[in-house]
Amino acid sequence: MGNQISWTQSTDTSTDTPPSSLEAAQLAKILLSFYRIQDSSDPDIYVAGILEIIRRYPFWVVKKVVNPATGIPSKIKYLPLPAQIIEACEAELGPVVRQRGREDAIRRQLSEREEIEAEKMVPPSQTYEEFLAEMAARGMPIGPRRASMSPNENRKVFEKYGITQEMLDRCPDAKKNSTWTMKL
Numbered sequence: 001m002g003n004q005i006s007w008t009q010s011t012d013t014s015t016d017t018p019p020s021s022l023e024a025a026q027l028a029k030i031l032l033s034f035y036r037i038q039d040s041s042d043p044d045i046y047v048a049g050i051l052e053i054i055r056r057y058p059f060w061v062v063k064k065v066v067n068p069a070t071g072i073p074s075k076i077k078y079l080p081l082p083a084q085i086i087e088a089c090e091a092e093l094g095p096v097v098r099q100r101g102r103e104d105a106i107r108r109q110l111s112e113r114e115e116i117e118a119e120k121m122v123p124p125s126q127t128y129e130e131f132l133a134e135m136a137a138r139g140m141p142i143g144p145r146r147a148s149m150s151p152n153e154n155r156k157v158f159e160k161y162g163i164t165q166e167m168l169d170r171c172p173d174a175k176k177n178s179t180w181t182m183k184l
Contacts (some may be wrong), residue, residue, distance in 0.1 A: 016058040024054045032067040036071040036079070049082050057089045064092045089106075 019027060028050050040046035042140070054062050065071045067086045072080050072088050080088075135142050158164075 015060070018055050018057060019059040019062055021055075023059060024051050027054055027062050027066050029066070031072060031080075031085075034068065035078065037079070039079045045081075049087065052084055053089070057093065061089050061092045096153050100159050 018024075028047060032050065033048065037043045037046065057065075065085065066073070068074060072085065075088075076084060132142055158168075
């Protein structure tokens with residue numbers, strides 16, 4: 001075969017292109033050259049099954065699986081079952097798929113964060129002064145501390161809620177705050 005597989009080339013996991021028919025045949029030949037193919041009940045069907053499995057996985061996965069130093073030939077002594085080849089391919093593919101999933105999740109999260117940050121940068125629909133005026137109109141003024149109530153106003157509030165001078169005297173904060181008094 002003129003186009004040989006090189007074990008020293010880096011294995012690019014970024015592409016999921018399955019091997020071509022020629023590459024699949026080369027990879028199957030490499031894998032099966034380490035075993036006695038005559039041990040299968042029907043060698044033609046066995047080889048066809050192995051080729052079908054090889055064509056379902058990305059080239060880089062199959063290349064790792066058939067590598068004589070680290071793949072199936074270094075781990076399985078007898079003719080591998082199709083299920084063993086599938087398990088080996090899945091074992092190689094799984095971590096890469098999970099890593100891609102994590103990277104996709106990170107990209108989505110960063111994208112969502114950018115959208116949220118962009119929304120935060122949208123100028124408010126009203127100015128601070130307009131907001132203060134609106135809150136004052138609703139009876140909730142915001143701003144400097146409002147003036148203390150007059151003793152007469154205090155007395156009205158206390159009478160409305162049934163608060164007596166005796167109750168005020170028992171309150172530790174009442175002595176600190178001189179506006180809390182019913183006396184005129």
